[in-house]
Amino acid sequence: MNLSASLSGNLPVGRRTKLLIVDDQPLNIQVLYQLFSKDHQVFMATNGAQALALSASQQPDLILLDIVMPDMDGYEVCSRLKADPLTREIPVIFVTAHTDEASEEHGLDVGAVDFISKPVNPKIVRARVATHITLKKQSDLLRSWAYIDGLTGVNNRRYFDEQLGMEWARAERNKTGLAALLIDVDFFKRYNDHYGHQMGDDCLRRVATAIKASLRRPADQVARYGGEEFVCLLPDTELEGVLRVAEQIRCSVEQLQIAHADSPSSARVTVSVGGCTKLAGQDGAPEELIHQADAQLYAAKHDGRNRVRCAELVHQA
CATH class of the missing domain: 3.40.50.2300 (Response regulator)
Incomplete structure (x- = not known):
């Protein structure tokens, strides 16, 4: 031995x-x-x-x-x-x-x-x-x-909340980075109203599968955050990698070619993605990571949807 x-x-x-x-x-x-x-x-x-x-x-x-x-x-x-x-x-x-x-x-x-x-x-x-x-x-x-979302089969919000705390603690202990992506299905309420809730549920399942397939590393995780919103955790990932994964997710959903006749921005179902990354050794709190990813998501939607916006974490003193 x-x-x-x-x-x-x-x-x-x-x-x-x-x-x-x-x-x-x-x-x-x-x-x-x-x-x-x-x-x-x-x-x-x-x-x-x-x-x-x-x-x-x-x-x-x-x-x-x-x-x-x-x-x-x-x-x-x-x-x-x-x-x-x-x-x-x-x-x-x-x-x-x-x-x-x-x-x-x-x-x-x-x-x-x-x-x-x-x-x-x-x-x-x-x-x-x-x-x-x-x-x-x-x-x-x-x-x-x-911890599994019954509709989409990916992890649920409860699982994500626990994993966020654990991954944040791991990142601080190992002096590594941590990133989060918030993903929102564009004009999903209009989709539901136009096609009905059964097709809306099927749409969410297909989007969830596309997001999950876009995550290549075993440590990367996706969860349904609520309604038509999903969230991803990407351990040890800097801004360039966050942008790459976010764009892969956006393209994968668009390539599903799910018709959306009532969308003001596209004839197909699309997503907007907001991301934020905590640098190695950077102070802050896990809630700040999500808050700033949400701000980037808002910017992506404000700029026209079906796009990606990501930034590095800015610690709020």
Whole structure:
């Protein structure tokens, strides 16, 4: 086992479940690694700081966490994981020699889902890990259903609001940029009035599909913001990239060639797009990003619709 390589994330990338093992004793890590490395993608950390960093970057499906470690004990690590929106849903199992009731009660209080005593029994630790991974997958599935817009099949406003906070925190921590696009279907009320709500619903579904297809990176996200308005989050994207994606979305919708006989600006359904990007290391708040993207959307509509307007975030002191 190459501990340094694993700590760097140089393990086979696949669809296997991700486990993070956290222990300051390499021998303890070795035991757990041998139990799980065949069927899981295993990451390892030997202290709390490494554990927090890997949890945020790798998003493991479960964490096996020791309690007694130098600098930051397991209780503190678990508390920080549960306080961070990026990591709070990751189940934590304490693997420890501290098996008294007070230690177990404290561990559950800070957010752990289970306690396993050292030395570990291979059958027990495998069974408990399998149980909690299954529970997490079920929870993730239920959560995904709650985050999907029933009409268009893309994410909904609730999902976007949560992701905005998480991506903003990630951008600030990693000193990277973050961009948002607001997309409005031009004269959609007139479309609904002219063609009827059933065709209006079909129009929104087709527009949503075109927007989603225009996002090429796995990290880019689209959600229905409300009514005929959609929103995209583009992590680590500067102004040039924002403009390129926004124009791709505009063209993709126009190329659907959905007839719009009652539009004052075009014979086809079109969209106006407003974008804003936060520069790497720039201060501000996530609400400002959306507010200024909305201002750019207003400018695009004011200038004639079926166009793109984007700008860099200007911090409002």
